[in-house]
Amino acid sequence: MALIGCALVIAPLAVGAGLGNAWVRVLDFAALYIMLALGLNIVVGFAGLLDLGYIAFYAVGAYLYALLASPHFGLHWPAWAILPLGAAVAGLFGVLLGAPTLRLRGDYLAIVTLGFGEIIRIFLNNLNAPINITNGPKGIAGIDAIAVFGHRLSKPIDIGGFTVSGATLYYYLFVALALAIVFVCVRLQDSRIGRAWVAIREDEVAAKACGIDTRNVKLLAFAMGASFGGVAGGLFAGFQEFVSPESFGLMESIMVLCMVVLGGMGHIPGVILGGLMLTVLPEAFRHGAGPVQQALFGKVLLDPEALRMLLFGLALIAVMLYRPAGLWPESRHRREMAE
Amino acid sequence: MTVLLEAVGVGKRFGGVQALKDVSLTIHAGEIYGLIGPNGAGKTTFFNVLTGLYVRDAGELRLAGRPLNLASPHEVAKAGIARTFQNIRLFGNMTACENVMVGRHVRTQAGVVGAVLRTAATRAEEAAIRRAAEELLHYVGIGHCAGTIARHLSYGDQRRLEIARALATEPKLLALDEPAAGMNATETAALRSLIDGLRADGLTVLLIEHDVKLVMGLCDRVAVLDDGEKIAEDVPAAVQANPKVIEAYLGASHA
Numbered sequence: 001m002a003l004i005g006c007a008l009v010i011a012p013l014a015v016g017a018g019l020g021n022a023w024v025r026v027l028d029f030a031a032l033y034i035m036l037a038l039g040l041n042i043v044v045g046f047a048g049l050l051d052l053g054y055i056a057f058y059a060v061g062a063y064l065y066a067l068l069a070s071p072h073f074g075l076h077w078p079a080w081a082i083l084p085l086g087a088a089v090a091g092l093f094g095v096l097l098g099a100p101t102l103r104l105r106g107d108y109l110a111i112v113t114l115g116f117g118e119i120i121r122i123f124l125n126n127l128n129a130p131i132n133i134t135n136g137p138k139g140i141a142g143i144d145a146i147a148v149f150g151h152r153l154s155k156p157i158d159i160g161g162f163t164v165s166g167a168t169l170y171y172y173l174f175v176a177l178a179l180a181i182v183f184v185c186v187r188l189q190d191s192r193i194g195r196a197w198v199a200i201r202e203d204e205v206a207a208k209a210c211g212i213d214t215r216n217v218k219l220l221a222f223a224m225g226a227s228f229g230g231v232a233g234g235l236f237a238g239f240q241e242f243v244s245p246e247s248f249g250l251m252e253s254i255m256v257l258c259m260v261v262l263g264g265m266g267h268i269p270g271v272i273l274g275g276l277m278l279t280v281l282p283e284a285f286r287h288g289a290g291p292v293q294q295a296l297f298g299k300v301l302l303d304p305e306a307l308r309m310l311l312f313g314l315a316l317i318a319v320m321l322y323r324p325a326g327l328w329p330e331s332r333h334r335r336e337m338a339e
Numbered sequence: 340m341t342v343l344l345e346a347v348g349v350g351k352r353f354g355g356v357q358a359l360k361d362v363s364l365t366i367h368a369g370e371i372y373g374l375i376g377p378n379g380a381g382k383t384t385f386f387n388v389l390t391g392l393y394v395r396d397a398g399e400l401r402l403a404g405r406p407l408n409l410a411s412p413h414e415v416a417k418a419g420i421a422r423t424f425q426n427i428r429l430f431g432n433m434t435a436c437e438n439v440m441v442g443r444h445v446r447t448q449a450g451v452v453g454a455v456l457r458t459a460a461t462r463a464e465e466a467a468i469r470r471a472a473e474e475l476l477h478y479v480g481i482g483h484c485a486g487t488i489a490r491h492l493s494y495g496d497q498r499r500l501e502i503a504r505a506l507a508t509e510p511k512l513l514a515l516d517e518p519a520a521g522m523n524a525t526e527t528a529a530l531r532s533l534i535d536g537l538r539a540d541g542l543t544v545l546l547i548e549h550d551v552k553l554v555m556g557l558c559d560r561v562a563v564l565d566d567g568e569k570i571a572e573d574v575p576a577a578v579q580a581n582p583k584v585i586e587a588y589l590g591a592s593h594a
C-alpha cells in the first residue's frame with residue numbers, strides 16, 4: 001500500500017524529469033481514462049449491461065463544465081461546484097438512457113446505447129442554431145482552468161526553488177479523484193447493491209425471483225457509471241481548456257470498453273491496468289515507432305499512426321484468444337478459464 | 340386449518356396453447372402440496388404465473404388473504420413466495436454463500452450511501468446477511484461448500500443451494516419445481532428428509548415432482564394437472580387410484 005502510494009506520488013516527477021512534460025500529460029489522461037473505465041465497469045462488468053455509448057456521459061460532464069466556466073456564456077463557476085453537478089447531471093442522463101432500455105439485453109442494448117452516444121454528439125455538433133448553446137463543431141475555447149484553493153492548476157508552482165509543472169498538479173488532482181472512485185467501486189462491489197448487480201448479470205430471472213427490483217437496480221448501475229463519466233468529463237474540460245464534439249466519438253466509447261474488457265471485466269485492479277495500458281502504450285508507440293524504424297531500416301516505412309492501429313487490433317485479437325477473461329481477471333474467473 | 344394460498348380460475352394462454360385453464364386450488368398453511376401431471380400439463384406455467392414471471396390472463400391469486408394483483412416477481416418474493424427452477428438457475432460465477440446472500444436482498448435495505456460509507460448499521464446488516472447465509476447452507480447440508488463457485492457444485496448440491504437461496508427470502512410458501520429431477524437415489528433420499536424438515540419447521544411447500552414415490556411419501560395433498568386443467572385434488576392414495584388420473588398418465592387408449 002505504502003509502496004503504491006510512494007510510486008503514485010513520485011511517478012509524475014520522475015516521468016517529468018526523465019521524459020518531459022508531455023509524458024506527464026499522458027499520465028493525466030491515463031487517470032481520466034481509468035475513471036471512465038471504472039464507471040463503465042459498473043455497467044458492463046458488474047451489471048452485465050453492454051453500453052456502447054458511454055462516452056456520452058463524459059461529453060455531458062465536459063460540456064457542463066465548459067458552459068459554466070468559460071467566456072461562452074460569461075459564467076465562471078468554480079470547479080468544486082461544477083464537478084458534483086456534472087456527476088448529478090450525467091447520472092440523470094444515465095437514468096434517461098437506462099429507462100427505455102430496461103428490457104433490452106446484449107446486442108440490442110448495445111445498439112440502442114450506441115445510438116444514444118451518437119445522438120448526444122450530434123446534438124453537441126448542432127446546438128449552435130437557432131440559439132448558440134454549444135458553439136457547434138468549433139467547440140468551446142477559453143475554458144477556465146481548474147483552481148484548487150485559488151490556485152489555477154495550469155500554472156506551475158515553486159516549492160523551495162523546485163518547480164512543479166501544471167501537468168503534475170493536475171496529475172495529483174486526477175489521481176486523488178481516481179482513488180476516490182476506486183474506493184467507491186470497491187465498497188459497492190462488496191455490498192448488497194454490488195451483489196444485486198452481479199446477480200442480474202448472472203441470471204436476471206433468478207435475480208427477480210430472489211426479490212431484486214431489477215429495474216431500480218439496473219437504473220442505479222447506469223446512474224452510478226454515468227456519474228463517474230460526468231466527473232471525468234468536467235476534469236477533462238478544465239484540463240484541456242477546450243472542448244469540441246469530436247472528442248466524444250464512437251471510437252472513444254469503444255476505447256473505454258476495450259480498457260474494461262482487456263483489463264478484466266468486473267475486476268477493479270484489472271480495469272485500472274487496462275485503462276493505464278491503453279493510454280500509455282499507444283502513446284509510447286506513437287513516439288517510438290518512427291525512430292525505431294529510422295534506426296532499423298534507415299527510413300520510416302510505415303506511418304506510425306497506421307501501424308499503431310494495426311498493432312492495437314492484433315493485440316486485441318491476441319488477448320481475446322489467449323486470455324479471454326482479460327489480462328488480470330478475478331481469480332475465480334481465471335480458474336474458470338483454465339478448465 | 341388456515342388457507343395460505345388460494346388460486347381461483349387461473350388461466351394462461353400462449354398463442355394457440357391454453358397452458359392453464361380455470362385452475363383453482365387452495366393450499367393450507369403447514370402442508371406439503373403436490374402438483375403433478377404429464378409433461379406439458381402446465382405445472383411450470385402455474386409456478387411462473389404464481390411468482391409473477393408470466394402475467395395471467397384470468398383468475399385470482401391470494402396469499403394469506405391478500406391478493407397478488409399481477410405483481411412483479413420481486414413483489415411476489417417480498418409478499419412471501421420463493422421458488423426454485425426446473426432447470427437450475429443459480430448465479431453461476433458467485434460462491435454458494437454469495438448466492439444465498441443475494442436471497443437476503445429483499446429483507447435488507449443497505450443502499451449506495453450506506454455501502455460506500457460503511458456505516459455501523461450497514462456493517463451490522465452485512466454481518467447478519469453473511470451469518471444467515473452460512474446457517475442456511477448448513478441447514479440444507481452444504482455448509483462445507485460456502486466458498487465454492489456455484490457452477491462447480493455437484494448437481495444435487497446445486498439443487499440444495501437453490502433451496503437455501505429461496506429460503507433466504509424468508510418465504511411463507513416455498514415452491515419447488517422438480518427438485519429431484521436428475522438426482523440419484525441417495526440424493527433423492529436426502530432431499531426427502533430436507534423437505535420433511537421444512538414442514539417440521541412450519542414452512543408450507545408447493546412441490547412439482549415426477550418421482551411418484553417422493554410425491555406419495557411426502558405430500559399431504561396432491562393436485563393433478565392435465566392439459567392445463569386440474570383433474571383431481573385429494574390425498575395421495577386417492578389420487579393414485581383415480582381413473583381420470585390413470586387415464587391422463589397412460590393416455591386415452593388405456594382407459
Ligand SMILES: Nc1ncnc2c1ncn2[C@@H]1O[C@H](COP(=O)(O)OP(=O)(O)OP(=O)(O)O)[C@@H](O)[C@H]1O
Pocket residue numbers: 353356358376377378379380381382383384385425
Ligand atoms: N413461454 C412459453 N411460450 C410458449 N409456450 C409455452 C411457454 N411456456 C410454456 N409453454 C407451453 O405451455 C404448456 C405447458 O408447459 P409447462 O412448462 O407449464 O409444462 P410442465 O407441466 O411444467 O411440463 P414438464 O413436466 O415437462 O416440466 C406446454 O405446451 C408448453 O409448450
Ligand SMILES: [Mg+2]
Pocket residue numbers: 382383384425
Ligand atoms: Mg415443468
